[in-house]
Amino acid sequence: MSTTTATTAAPTSALGAARTTATATRVLRQLRHDPRTIALMILVPCVMLFLLRYVFDGSPRTFDSIGASLLGIFPLITMFLVTSIATLRERTSGTLERLLSMPLGKGDLIAGYALAFGTIAIIQSALATGLAVWFLGLDVVGSPWLLLLVALLDALLGTALGLFVSAFAASEFQAVQFMPAVIFPQLLLCGLFTPRSNMHPALEAISDVLPMSYAVDGMNQVLKHTDMTATFVRDVLIVAGCALLVLCLGAATLKRRTA
Secondary structure: OHHHHHHHOOOOOOOOHHHHHHHHHHHHHHHHOOHHHHHHHHHHHHHHHHHHHHHOOOOHHHHHHHHHHHHHHHHHHHHHHHHHHHHHHHHHOOHHHHHHOOOOOHHHHHHHHHHHHHHHHHHHHHHHHHHHHHHOOOOOOOOHHHHHHHHHHHHHHHHHHHHHHHOOOOOHHHHHHHHHHHOHHHHHHOOOOOOHHHOOHHHHHHHOOOHHHHHHHHHHHHHHOOOOOHHHHHHHHHHHHHHHHHHHHHHHHOOOOOO
């Protein structure tokens, strides 16, 4: 009896590809039986872009100026909501606690969830980018593939943020309440509504440390420049680095027991 307890209380800490892949496969199998969640993740950004295009039907230039930015923001918001709620549901149901009692490290678990939702994010970003550029006529000077890269990184950032905040929520309602605290300030300060240089210096300084600011900057670089610029590379690296950092924080704050 004591041997069994000692074995289950000491899960493996090293990150393993097999354990991560097994976790991702399990999550994807569960998502396959939840078509509404899949539709929310994949179709909602496309629907929002479609509506946005025809809201500005009489002013195509307005859609061109903000469409690229929102192409990155919509997937980020969607993935944040779905990931935080789905992960919290597994924690409150006791699934995470049972998994962590096995030889499965926190890093394996977080990486597995990131891989599963990241797979959905690839599909989501590809559909949204294709719709915006080739169907809705978004005028992009640079390569649409660079646009897709930023959209994908934004979706992965939303996934990472969702995994992170789910550790601090006790219910699905609380998970949704994190959105005004985590997403809305970034949305207001990212430069979508006004250039960040026009903001109050204190707000501009805050925007300089928010990842969504660099996501919008990266989209604007593709919108205005034919070639990949140094600023674009900086923006992409910052967004990717923030996603990786938040995933590491999510693994560090993951609780082994459900309160």
